[in-house]
Structure formats: C-alpha cells, structure tokens
Amino acid sequence: xxxxxxxxGEHPDLPPPSNLIGPVAWIRDxxxxxxxxxxxxxxxxxxxxxxxxxTLNWFFLDAAFTxxxxxxxxxxxxxxxxxxxxxxxxxxxxxxxxxEHRWRVNLSFILLIAALIPxxxxxxxxxxxxxxxxxxFPFIAGWLLVGGLGLxxxxxxxxxxxxxxxxxxxxGIVFSLPIGILLALGRQSNLPIIKVFCVSFIEFIRGVPLxxxxxxxxxxxxxFLPPGTNFDLLLRVLIxxxxxxxxxxxxxxxxxxxxxxSGQIEAADSMGLKYWQSMRLIVLPQALKISIxxxxxxxxxxxxxxxxxxxxxxxxxxxxGRASLSDTKWTGLSTEVYIFVAIFFFISCFxxxxxxxxxxNKLETGHKR
Amino acid sequence: MSEAIASQPQRNIISRLWNDKExxxxxxxxxxxxxxxxxxxxxxxxxxxxxxxIGKDISLDFxxxxxxxxxxxxxxxxxxxxxxxxxxxxxxxxxxLVAVFGVILATLVGFLLGVxxxxxxxxxxxxxxxxxxxxxxxxVLLHILxxxxxxxxxxxxxxxxxxLGDAAFLTNRGFFIPSPNFEPLFWVVTGLFAAGIIFSIWFxxxxxKVQDATGRHYPVFWINLGAIIVVPVLAYFILGSPITWExxxxxxxxxxxxxxxRPEFVALWIALSxxxxxxxxxxxxxxxxxxxxxQTEAAAALGLSRGRILNLVIxxxxxxxxxxxxxxxxxxxxxxxxxxxxxxYMDIVATIGGVTLNQTGRxxxxxxxxxxxxxxxxxxxxxxxxxxxxxxxxxxx
Numbered sequence: 001x002x003x004x005x006x007x008x009g010e011h012p013d014l015p016p017p018s019n020l021i022g023p024v025a026w027i028r029d030x031x032x033x034x035x036x037x038x039x040x041x042x043x044x045x046x047x048x049x050x051x052x053x054x055t056l057n058w059f060f061l062d063a064a065f066t067x068x069x070x071x072x073x074x075x076x077x078x079x080x081x082x083x084x085x086x087x088x089x090x091x092x093x094x095x096x097x098x099x100e101h102r103w104r105v106n107l108s109f110i111l112l113i114a115a116l117i118p119x120x121x122x123x124x125x126x127x128x129x130x131x132x133x134x135x136x137f138p139f140i141a142g143w144l145l146v147g148g149l150g151l152x153x154x155x156x157x158x159x160x161x162x163x164x165x166x167x168x169x170x171x172g173i174v175f176s177l178p179i180g181i182l183l184a185l186g187r188q189s190n191l192p193i194i195k196v197f198c199v200s201f202i203e204f205i206r207g208v209p210l211x212x213x214x215x216x217x218x219x220x221x222x223x224f225l226p227p228g229t230n231f232d233l234l235l236r237v238l239i240x241x242x243x244x245x246x247x248x249x250x251x252x253x254x255x256x257x258x259x260x261x262s263g264q265i266e267a268a269d270s271m272g273l274k275y276w277q278s279m280r281l282i283v284l285p286q287a288l289k290i291s292i293x294x295x296x297x298x299x300x301x302x303x304x305x306x307x308x309x310x311x312x313x314x315x316x317x318x319x320x321g322r323a324s325l326s327d328t329k330w331t332g333l334s335t336e337v338y339i340f341v342a343i344f345f346f347i348s349c350f351x352x353x354x355x356x357x358x359x360x361n362k363l364e365t366g367h368k369r
Numbered sequence: 370m371s372e373a374i375a376s377q378p379q380r381n382i383i384s385r386l387w388n389d390k391e392x393x394x395x396x397x398x399x400x401x402x403x404x405x406x407x408x409x410x411x412x413x414x415x416x417x418x419x420x421x422x423i424g425k426d427i428s429l430d431f432x433x434x435x436x437x438x439x440x441x442x443x444x445x446x447x448x449x450x451x452x453x454x455x456x457x458x459x460x461x462x463x464x465x466l467v468a469v470f471g472v473i474l475a476t477l478v479g480f481l482l483g484v485x486x487x488x489x490x491x492x493x494x495x496x497x498x499x500x501x502x503x504x505x506x507x508x509v510l511l512h513i514l515x516x517x518x519x520x521x522x523x524x525x526x527x528x529x530x531x532x533l534g535d536a537a538f539l540t541n542r543g544f545f546i547p548s549p550n551f552e553p554l555f556w557v558v559t560g561l562f563a564a565g566i567i568f569s570i571w572f573x574x575x576x577x578k579v580q581d582a583t584g585r586h587y588p589v590f591w592i593n594l595g596a597i598i599v600v601p602v603l604a605y606f607i608l609g610s611p612i613t614w615e616x617x618x619x620x621x622x623x624x625x626x627x628x629x630x631r632p633e634f635v636a637l638w639i640a641l642s643x644x645x646x647x648x649x650x651x652x653x654x655x656x657x658x659x660x661x662x663x664q665t666e667a668a669a670a671l672g673l674s675r676g677r678i679l680n681l682v683i684x685x686x687x688x689x690x691x692x693x694x695x696x697x698x699x700x701x702x703x704x705x706x707x708x709x710x711x712x713x714y715m716d717i718v719a720t721i722g723g724v725t726l727n728q729t730g731r732x733x734x735x736x737x738x739x740x741x742x743x744x745x746x747x748x749x750x751x752x753x754x755x756x757x758x759x760x761x762x763x764x765x766x
Contacts, residue, residue, distance in 0.1 A: 030491035040490040047496065193398040197405060207747035208740050209704035215722055216740075219732040223419045224412040304508035311711055318511065334518030342507045342515070349506035 069329040084330045085340050091324070092317050092340075095160015101152065105163050108141040112170070120355065138174050156234035160315035162344060167234075168241055168316075169303040175242045176302065177295070180249025181288075185279065187250065188257055198250070205247030211308050213240045218312040237309055245302040252298055256291035257283065289363050296356035300349045307345075317341045416733075431729040432457070438724050440715045442631045453725045460720030461742065467638055467716065468703040468746075474642035475702060476695075479649025486654040497650065504647035510708050512644050517636035517712045524632075527623050536616055538624060544635060545617035548628040554611035562601040569593035633714035637706065645702045649695060656691035657683065689761055696754035703746055717742055 006012075019025055031041045062079030064072070065086070073081035085092070094102055115137035118130025145167065147153035159167060186198035205213075217236040225231060260283055268278030288295070310319035321337035324330060386392045420426065432454040439449050444462045447455060485497035504512070521541050525531060530538035530545070538545040569592075576587040605611070617627030660683050668678040709716040710723055717739055726735040 030489070033489065037490050040488060040493045044490070044492040044496055191394050191398050191401075193402050197401070204744065207744040209707040209718075209743060211707045211710070211718060212722065212736065212739050212743060215718070216736050219726065220736050223416045223733065226415055227419055227422060300506070304506075307508040307510045308708070310510075311708075318508075318514070322514075332522050334522060335515065338511055338515040338518060342511050345508055345511065346503065346506045350502065353506070 070331065070333060080336050080339075081330075081333055082336065084324070084333050084336055088320070088324050091320055092161045094163055095315050095320065096158040097160070097163065098154060098158065101147075101154055104144045104147075104151070104154075108144045109166075111137060111141060111144075112166070138171065156232050159234060161317050161320050164309075164314060164316045165303075165306050168238060168306040168309065171238050172241045172245050172302045172306075173299050176245040176249050176298075179242065179246035180253055180298075181284065183246060183250035184253035184257055187254055202247045202250050205244055206251065210241075210244050210305050211311055213244055214308060214312050216240070233312075234314065237312070237314065241302065241305070244305075245298060248298050248301070249295065252291050252294035253287060255294065256287035256289075259290050260286050292360055292363070293356055296352055296359075300352050303349060303352070304345060317344065420733075425730075427733060429734055431725075431731050431734070434729075436725065436728075438728070440720065441713075442634060442715065453721070453729070456725060457717070457721040457738070460715060460717040463709075463714065463720075464703070464706055464716040467634065467641065467706045467709070467714070470638050471641045471645065471702050471706065472699050474638070475645040475649055475698070478643060478646035479698075480653055482646055482650030483653025483657065486650060487657060501647045501650055504644055505651075509641065509644045509705050510711060512640040513637055513708055513712060516640045517632065520632040520636055527619060530619070530624075536614070538617060538619075540624070541632065542623060542629075543632055544630040545624040546628050546630065547614040547616045548626075550613045550615060552611040552613065554608045555605075557608060558601050558605045558611070561604050562597065565593075565597040565600055568596045572596070631714070633709070633712050636712055637709050637714050641702055641705055644705075645698050648698050648701075652691055652694045652698065653687075656687040659690050660686050685761075692754065692758060692761070696751060699754075700747055700750050703750065704743065707743075 019028075032038050058079040060079075062077045063082055064074075064076040064080070065082050067073040067076065067081065067083035070081060070084070073083055094105055097105055115130070115134040118124045118127045119134050124130060143149060144151070145154070145159070145163075146156065183198050183202060186194045187202065189195050189198075214237060217240040218233065221236055222229075222231065264282055264286070265278060268282040273281065307316060307318050309316055310322065313319075315323065318338075318341050321334075321341060325332075325334055325337060386396065433452050435450050436453045436456045437449050438456070440447055440456065440459050442463065443459045444466065445455075445459060447459050482497050482501060485493050486501070488494050488497075524539055524541040527538070527540045527542055530540040532538055536547050572587075572592060573589055576589045579585055579587065615626050617624040617629075619625075664682055664686065665678055668682040673681065706716060707718045710719040713719070721735050722739040726732060729735075
C-alpha cells in the first residue's frame with residue numbers, strides 16, 4: 001500500500017477509529033460498558049421478552065375484531081375482544097346525546113380545533129382574529145351543546161362519553177387559570193382580609209379530595225341555594241371542578257410569583273405603574289412563564305380527574321364502559337374497556353405534556369447551559 | 370350648572386380617599402369582607418330555611434344508632450349491629466391502612482424508578498421512562514378499576530385457587546395468607562428488636578461524637594444491622610420459633626382460617642402505590658440530577674469511595690430537594706385513596722360519606738365529618754413534613 005506524502009501540517013484529519021463511532025460503539029457505550037451494565041441489559045431484555053410477546057398477542061395477534069357477542073369473540077380468539085368497543089364506539093363518543101343532534105357535537109369539536117390552533121401556535125395565520133374567536137369559543141360551544149336560542153335544548157343528563165370529558169376538562173382549564181391567578185395574587189397581597197380569605201380557600205381545597213367536593217355538589221349544595229332553585233348537576237360539577245383546580249393553580253402560580261425578584265415590582269412602582277398595570281405588564285408575564293410546567297401539570301391532573309364524575313353518576317367514557325359491562329352479551333370484558341379509555345387519556349395527556357416542553361423551549365430567554 | 374358645582378367637592382373627597390393608599394386598602398377590605406359575609410349569610414339562611422321546610426334538624430345523634438350494614442374488611446370488631454360511629458372508625462382505619470402501606474410501597478418503587486431513570490444503561494433508562502410516562506398520563510381511577518377487573522375476572526375461584534407453596538392461595542375472592550399466632554416467648558424477640566433500635570440510635574450518636582473528636586470511624590451500618598436484625602432473628606431461633614402459623618384451608622366453597630386480604634384492598638393498594646411511584650421516580654431523578662457534578666468530583670478528590678460519596682455528599686443534599694414534593698405526593702396518595710368507593714373498599718368516603726349518608730339522609734353532617742377528617746390528615750402530614758424540612762435545613766450553613 002502506497003502512502004501519499006503530505007507536507008508537515010497539511011495532513012487531512014483522519015476519520016475517528018471505527019470502534020469509536022457507529023452502532024457497535026454505541027451499543028458498547030450504552031449497553032455493555034461495565035459488568036453491572038451488562039447485567040442491567042440482560043435483565044431489561046429478559047423483562048421485554050416476558051412482557052412484549054403476550055401483550056402483542058393479547059392486543060392484536062390473538063384478538064377478535066368482529067363478533068356478535070362475547071362468546072363469538074371467544075370462539076375466534078383468546079385475546080382481546082375489540083368487537084365490543086367497535087359496537088359501542090358511538091356511545092363512547094357521544095354518550096346519550098340525541099342521534100339527530102350529534103352534528104352539534106361534531107361542529108363544536110371542529111370549532112374547538114379551529115380555536116385551539118391560534119392559541120397554541122403563534123405563527124398561525126390570522127392569529128389576532130383567531131384569539132378573539134377562541135375567547136368566544138366556550139360560549140359558542142356551550143350554546144351549541146346545550147341548545148336554546150333557536151336550537152332545540154338537550155338536557156345535560158344526556159351528555160356522556162369523550163364529549164363529556166372534553167366539556168368538563170376544557171371548562172375547567174379555561175376558567176381555573178384566571179381564578180387561580182386572582183387567588184395567587186390575593187395570597188401575595190398585603191391586604192390582610194383578602195389574604196386570609198385566599199389562604200383559607202386554597203388550603204381547604206388542597207386538603208380534601210376532589211371526590212368529597214363532588215359529593216358535596218351532588219348531595220349538599222342544593223341546601224345552600226334559595227328554595228325552589230333547581231341547579232343542573234353538570235353545572236354543579238363544573239363549578240366544583242373549576243374551584244378545585246383553581247386552588248392548585250393558585251399554588252403553582254404563587255411559586256412563579258415568588259421567584260420574581262422584588263426589584264421588578266419596585267421598578268414598576270417607580271415607573272408610576274398602578275398595581276394592576278405592574279402585575280399585568282411586568283410581574284405576571286414573567287411569573288407565568290416560569291410556572292408553565294406546573295400549570296400544564298395541573299391541567300393534566302384536572303383532565304385526568306374528570307373520570308371521577310362517574311362516582312356521582314355522570315357517564316364519562318369510563319362510566320359508559322362500566323354501564324356497558326352490565327350487558328350480559330358482553331360481560332367480563334372490563335380489561336378491554338379500561339385499556340381503550342386509557343389509550344384515549346394517554347394520547348391527550350401525553351400531547352399536553354409534549355406541548356408544554358415545546359412552549360418552555362420557545363419562551364426560554366435565559367442562558368441555557 | 371349649579372348642580373355640577375355642588376357635587377364637585379364631594380367627588381373630590383371620594384377621589385382623594387381612593388387615591389390614598391391606606392384608606393383605599395381599608396375600603397377594599399371592608400367591601401371584600403362585606404361581600405364574603407353577605408355570601409355566607411345568604412347560604413346559611415338558605416340552608417336554615419330549606420332544612421326547616423323539610424323538617425330536618427342538624428344533630429349528630431345518628432352516629433350512635435346501629436348502622437345495619439356490613440363491612441367486608443375491618444381492623445376492629447365490627448358487625449351490622451355496631452353504631453354508625455364505629456362504622457366511621459372502621460372507615461378511618463381502612464383509609465389509614467391503605468395510605469400507610471401505599472406510602473411505603475410507593476416510596477420503595479419510586480426510588481427504584483428514579484435510580485433506573487438515572488442509569489447509564491440506555492435500555493433500562495428507556496424502560497423506566499416508558500413506564501413513568503404511561504402511568505402518569507392515565508387517570509388513577511382507571512388504574513384502580515383495571516387492576517380490580519383483572520383480579521376479579523382473571524384469578525380463579527377458590528375451588529381451583531392458585532396455590533403458593535400450600536401456604537398462600539390467590540383467588541378472586543381475595544388472597545388467603547397464613548396468620549401468625551404469637552406465643553408468650555415471642556415478646557422477648559419483640560423486646561430485643563425494640564432494644565436494638567434504641568441501641569442503634571444511641572450508637573450512631575456515639576460514633577458520630579467519637580468521629581468528630583478523634584477521627585476514628587466505626588462501621589456504624591453493620592453494627593446497627595446486627596443489633597436490629599441479627600440479634601432478634603438469632604433469639605427467635607434459639608427460643609424455638611415462638612410463632613405458629615394458621616394456614617388457610619379450603620372448606621366448601623371458600624377458605625377458612627388464616628388471614629384474607631380482599632381483592633379491593635390489593636387493587637387499591639397496588640394501583641395507588643405504582644401510580645404515585647411514577648411521580649416519586651421523577652422527583653427522585655430531578656432531585657439527584659440537580660446536585661452539580663462538581664460535588665461528586667470534589668468528594669472523589671478527597672478520596673471518598675463511591676458508596677460514601679453517595680451516602681455522605683449526594684443523598685443528603687438531594688433529599689433536601691426531594692422531600693417537599695415527596696410530601697405532596699404522600700398527601701395525594703392519601704387523598705386518592707378516597708377513590709376506593711369505586712371498587713367497594715370501605716374507607717371513610719364509602720362508610721360515613723356513602724352508606725351511612727344514604728341510610729340516614731344526614732348529608733350535611735356526614736359530609737362535614739368527611740371533609741374535616743381529610744383536612745385533619747392533610748394538616749397532620751404537612752405539618753410533620755414542615756417540621757422535618759426545618760430540621761434538615763438547619764444543616765445548611
């Protein structure tokens with residue numbers, strides 16, 4: 001082999017040795033770097049070997065996708081019986097919303113996406129218009145779903161399925177953020193009465209489980225209203241969910257407020273800004289930015305907590321699933337139902353947490369190491 | 370024209386009051402107080418008139434009436450002839466039982482997950498990540514129901530129970546395990562165990578003092594382990610194993626003897642612990658990775674071994690970051706145990722807030738008791754943790 005002669009100092013950089021790059025080196029570094037590491041790898045592979053084939057079998061390979069009832073499923077396959085979900089899919093989506101009015105649910109959902117895009121992405125076209133639409137969306141959707149003013153009213157007891165989850169989740173998210181901000185500001189305020197009120201409200205809400213509040217809403221609340229008022233159960237639940245998550249939201253935002261150096265507020269004061277101006281223009285934008293991960297976590301928690309409404313008898317997907325299980329045709333398929341609902345929740349919540357990461361990166365203005 | 374002039378000084382007074390910081394804050398607070406007071410007054414007046422119109426009064430007498438319902442799992446003597454008050458105590462104990470066991474298991478699994486997430490092994494790391502993301506993004510109620518469904522539908526009837534070494538039996542009616550009968554000599558072992566704990570506390574302090582004064586280092590961990598575990602275990606065998614086990618046996622359609630752990634408890638306990646463990650895992654991971662690498666390097670430069678770097682440098686600092694969020698996870702677990710009602714585990718909400726409420730129609734009183742009980746738990750746990758936080762903060766210089 002002939003070697004080309006180079007002038008000293010002109011020799012081109014050689015590629016790294018082949019044992020330092022490429023898949024082989026990667027495997028050696030990440031999986032087999034030490035005896036302990038090798039043992040971990042073997043254990044992990046063994047774990048995957050135990051878990052994955054049976055799961056795949058149950059989900060797909062040995063599952064029945066069509067069938068009249070449970071026995072038909074069992075005759076074909078031993079795994080999951082997805083035919084059940086297929087048959088009840090409409091029920092899972094709309095609950096008992098009247099068949100001929102379901103276009104209203106669909107339309108609300110399309111409008112929801114249209115309202116979300118300008119809120120979520122600041123490069124969306126016509127953003128300022130879109131934001132105005134997003135502000136109006138909860139009311140438009142409320143009108144579409146409940147009816148009245150020209151549309152035929154649909155009683156809220158017929159709401160159900162994923163639609164109910166979205167109604168409760170989105171109402172909670174939309175209203176708990178502003179209330180949470182107010183509570184957090186109240187807790188930081190130097191007006192003693194307001195401070196005491198906010199602190200005791202927040203601590204009470206955070207001290208009791210949501211389910212007891214829902215029980216209060218369903219059993220006790222009617223005593224506190226003027227005689228003769230009949231308050232919709234869904235509305236009572238919505239109020240409780242909003243109050244509950246605003247208590248948690250307040251604590252998250254308080255963390256952000258405390259992280260803002262007092263120099264910022266003093267600077268705003270010396271510029272002659274009033275309290276609300278300095279909060280709106282100086283403090284809150286910074287505090288909210290810091291608390292994004294916490295805020296999104298609270299949203300996710302709220303969204304997951306919507307499942308608790310089955311305990312007071314509302315029919316969210318979990319409730320629909322449990323009710324369907326009592327049908328003798330399909331008895332004993334609880335695993336399928338729960339896994340189906342779990343997939344729905346996983347997709348929504350995982351999406352939210354990914355979006356929060358994206359937002360954090362976008363708003364990052366500091367010096368990242 | 371003359372009206373405008375007349376109202377001028379008045380407006381000035383108001384605007385002057387409003388522009389004065391002190392008076393403005395007084396005005397705002399008076400308005401806020403009046404509004405809150407009016408709101409509560411309105412509610413209470415409604416409640417009184419509503420209760421009057423249906424002829425109900427507020428009293429706690431129902432607590433001493435017989436409950437006339439059964440509770441499948443109870444830590445204390447309970448029958449349907451016991452009072453509602455006793456049913457409430459059973460509920461409280463059941464909540465505490467699942468909370469205590471849940472906290473222990475969740476901490477163990479959570480720390481394990483946190484360590485796996487920090488592992489350099491890519492595969493292990495990813496597995497832990499996938500687990501954490503799956504568990505955190507699915508509602509806890511769903512986990513509980515899923516696990517309960519699997520236990521009830523997939524485990525066999527008592528007739529063909531899963532037999533674990535002829536001692537424990539897994540069935541869909543519950544897990545039957547041997548129950549211990551303590552003989553008098555066993556109390557010697559318990560006494561030795563307690564003495565071992567007291568000795569080890571004293572010995573740790575003594576060893577610390579000696580090390581501070583002379584630099585001499587005792588193998589504290591091994592000596593304490595011997596005192597707490599080895600001595601009582603030796604005593605147990607020397608005294609001739611003073612525990613007899615009552616083993617469950619199949620009698621008719623169900624098992625007799627031994628202890629039974631209900632599927633509701635198992636489902637709730639495992640689901641709550643593994644759910645909370647995912648959150649704890651993330652807390653542990655971020656706590657440990659928040660300690661800067663320089664700490665490890667500095668400790669290594671001092672010649673400390675790997676184990677001692679972890680024990681003396683990393684973990685004490687990481688704990689300070691980990692403990693506050695850990696507390697709120699413990700609180701969450703306790704509060705989430707109220708979901709027990711969905712699968713029929715008789716905790717506080719299911720006893721006093723559920724069956725008792727429905728039987729007696731005392732919504733107001735029952736719900737108030739439930740709310741107060743949970744508030745007490747929360748305040749107790751958080752005040753304990755605040756005390757602990759303060760204690761470890763003192764180490765900071």
